[in-house]
Amino acid sequence: MSGESLLSVRGLVKDFRERGFGPGRTAVRAVDDVSFDVYPGETLGLVGESGSGKTTIGRLIVRLEEPTAGRIELRGQDLRGLSGRRSLEFRRDVQMIFQNTQNAFNPRRTVRSVLSDPYQIHRLASGAELEERIGGLLRRVGLTTPMLDRYPQQFSGGQRQRLGIARALAVQPALVVADEPVSGLDVSVQAQVLNLFAELRRELGLAMLFISHDLRAVYFLCERIAVLYLGRLVEIGPRRTLLEDPVHPYTRALIGSIPAFRPGGGFTRTVIKGEISDSEPVKAGCHFAPRCARWRELGQPARCREERPLLRPAAGGGLAACHFAESSPRPLDGVAELAGGIG
Amino acid sequence: MNDVKTAETVLRVRDLAVEFSLRGSVARAVDGVGFEVRAGEIVGMVGESGSGKSVTMLALLGLVPRPGRVVAGSVRLRDIELGALSLRELARLRGRQMALIPSDAGAALNPVTRIGSQVGEGLAAHLPELPRAERPARILDILKRVGLPRPEQQVRRYPHELSGGMQQRVAVAMGVQLGPDLLIADEPTTALDVTIQAQILQLLLDVREQSGTSILFITHDMTTVAEICDRVLVMYAGQIVESGPVVDVCTAPAHPYTRALLDAIPPLGGDPPERLTTIPGAPPDPRAWPAGCRFAERCRLREQLGNPDKCTSLAPELASDGAGRRSRCHFTGSAAEAVVR
Amino acid sequence: MLRYALGRVLLAVPLLFGLSVLSFVYVRLIPGDPVTAMLGVNSNPTVVAQLREQFGLDRPLPGQYGDWLAGVLRGDFGVSFRSQMPISTIIVDRIPATLQLAGAGLVVSLLIAIPAGVAAGMRPGSRLDSLITSATLFGLAVPAFFLGTLLMLLFALTLHLVPSQGYVPFADDPAQSLRLTLLPALTLGLAISPYLARLTRSAVVEVAQEPFVPFARAKGLAPRKISVGYVLRNALPSLVAALGLTVASLMAGSIVVEALFNWPGTGRLVTGAVTERDYAMVEALLLIYGGLFIVVNLVCELAQSLLDPRVRLT
């Protein structure tokens, strides 16, 4: 991860105001001062549980939402206040793949009509050339041209997600934001779609922000992984470091709660107490403190409640936001075993 | 857990078949499913969407929605033949001897009824002899047992005021409160965050530990099966294609579908592979199951064996190896293994 | 909850205000001069001038509106041009008859529609559902006056069971009053019930598809408990809201039914006022009908939120 970054996110904040009237409405901070970079050709995984703000970050980057504060830069150009033609050019650079395959398409439009959109909007092709390019696009994602006259609901979930990928790739973007693209798919179909992603990346040199709650899918596809908790980035680093030597207590808990797949090994998950919802986060302090095992081990130091931990370099080339990152013992003794997969 | 093999049988399902007739065509969603669940055992039922696992579950409960209908088979719970029961008797049995834990408790709880009265409904329906005055104590007791924090406050709340994990705990409480012989858990953790999943699975294991309840665990996730189940049933295209002890099935799958399913799981750790192993194609249409093996079209083993005709012409039986494992494949065994390795 | 209720009430205030402006402006929209429109072109100029002054038409509009609104708030809607009587007196005089008809009609329609809608909605696609759905589709096609004529022909003119037309105040002769109410109420109720039955059915169908219904069955609850405690209870909030909207049909239906049965209610006033160009009366009736609709729907919305704990939070 050297060289110029393609996408640079700095101090991103997004507040959502409750619907209603008057000044009594409370604002929810969905994204809280998040910064990271995506480099050309790289895939960054964004993991977190519900309420972590991962989807909002994706929507902010593709400008479906406007940030409350912070900068999003593409190749050094600030995206705020892009207008007209420049905004359209940006759309060619950054595309999105959506989660819900059922609703991601208009059920009343044929595949041909939907896939014509990008070419018509950006005036890239028309007539016979348009036809040819749509056909090529469809073949590229593993579908066939006779499918052009069908409606999206006549496809299976996996095929529909291929259509979603085709739609995003039509404008040949430099960066693709994929929001939970494989959740809701069966395991075998999920593997097909993940392979397609891997293939496209290799061949097109695509950079990708891959948003998912599924650490297995993220680990397969992403060189680097960023972990979010309640709107904040708590750890970011190369995938192996993050998995095998996580620094932040939440990252450890998250990795520990994933089934390791060691048949015969029994139930070995780390069960962390409490839920996101019942820990009223102290704005000034660490959001994870109320559920943090290390915080309890260390005798509940006041610092965790009073001072917001900032991202600092950690061993292994990553960054972590924890006051007591250094004082921690190595997390898992059986990393090699965990890594074994199913052979 | 150790004496599971000798324990008595709680649930015995034989040749179960469920059909859906629609616009003249008939889809046999469940076709000849048979299995047993023994006392204190957790049996996993794994399959992808359309495999028939959910319809099987609904058939066990006698809740197959129209236009579906159970056309054959027998379901015995302990010594009761469920098919012979009247609707009223079946209703009395549901929730008491056989209980369901739903996949999405948030949607399965009645949104307009307080948690306490909702848990109490089961008591009122199944234990009418229990004095009304004793119900609140029973309700609090069971909510405490499932680890619901501050149950005295929660009983007065509505479902939407609880988090997903808390809702799921309430659903578990409803399932276990009358000490059922069999608990059917329908993807009980799919809708939850991974840290909460761990909590709920731990809870189910605790329930089994404390009360010896058998659990039929329905899921699409092989990794969860591997860690909490004793035995596993793998379903494909309306049939069981393989069953056996979890460790055996997961480490040395006998059926090519099971193997493919396990291979498709992205490995966690080390250097990831360039590509994942996938299952080509899609499951067959339930309105026209193929004559031979239903997995033949997508089967790698068949390809490696040179596409023998037998696979497409003759439907394989679910053959037992005599040691508690069954597999629905013509080529299970050493000959095929030799070719594959 | 209080916040929600307060918000709802506050939303109704500008609506009522808007309605008053609309009713006021309506009369001023009449092409040309309202007085000339009422009296005809060749009318006596002295009378015209007198009337103009009486209506305050010679003063600026905001002032006119202010006076009119102040009067309305005191219950004074002005004087009917035709009868030269205070409009409020006329309307108050007519209200009991309309309420009696509308109330009885509503009861009839509820008695038919709720059971029919629930029966159909509980088992969508069943024979019973097909039958009820077809019946409602046919019922929706039968105009109130047609239905009323049929009923009148059958029960009054052929069987001579009840009088065909007329009205007696309940206080004067309860028995006769009820006998006379029978046909009009039946007509009104039957006319509205298909609409209400369809609303009930769709509310029930929607709830019956929710996952908590099969889960309730899996818990072994009795079918009665499920249909009442789960399906009907969850459908209730939307039913109450639908009932609020039904008031509009009730009002429209009563205009026609009153005309058919010579029923001396406010509905007769509406037709009379329009044909006789009694604009002050039209103005008052618009305000009263609209205001009633707004208030009834406000009450229904509040009741709906009381019935649904999920609404209370917002």
Next chain:
Amino acid sequence: MKTQVAVLVTEPRPAARRRVPLLTTVGASLGLLVLLTIVIGPWLIGQDPYAIDIGNRFAGPGGAHWLGTDELGRDVASRIAYGARATALIAVGAVAIATAIAIPLGVLTGFLGGWVDLVVTRVVDLFFAIPSLLVAIGVIGLFGASVTTTVLALGLSYWPFYTRLIRSAVVGLRSRPNVDAARVLGASRLRVIRTEILTGLVPLVLVQTTVLLGFAILDEAALGFLGLGVQPPQASWGSRLAESREFILVHPELALVAGVPIVLAVFAMNLLSDSLRDRLDAKRTG
């Protein structure tokens, strides 16, 4: 308990399986009958609807007068057939007016949201608060009763409810991910409205058109009955009712004969709209 039955059972609602074909056939046949009455009815009957024959009042059906004669000795059948033309014209015109207001306004408010939505929706609510028949009566009160004002009155009485319907549909459509996808591709607002919103409104508008046509026929008749619709002697279904009403106690059969075509036509519309609803619903969920 989210069952995967839905995956298998492609029919979204088990409802309306056997029902649709039969009732659709009935609806379509009735609709065709009404259409034939409008197009060739007058020619087929071959009687002048305005020819008065005082000597032959209240004649029963038979002979040259298929449905008998009315209080002025005019041919009832031909008055109904000619009246069907006027009524159809009024219904189509009223629905066209309501649609022309409701679609742009509903799309504008539902899609843009914000203060435009807030303000316009309040105004719509205001008109919605007045029962539609009352609105129609009010419009007629302003401009007097005629064919033109009836069209206007009915059109203006339907738009508030129709606009609300369109708006809420648009709000639902707007939040679907396919709209996000179009925006991310760089589609302008107008393009999003054209490709994602308007296409999504097609089923609703089709269904509502048939529903409103039925309403309009009923309301034209109601206005006629109240003496506020098309004025006699001009033939329309409503004016036919107005004429027969005077004799309702003596010759109620005249009112009934006048009502039957209304019932049949509206029933046809209702059946068509219902089967349309089922079919389009099924298509949507695949």
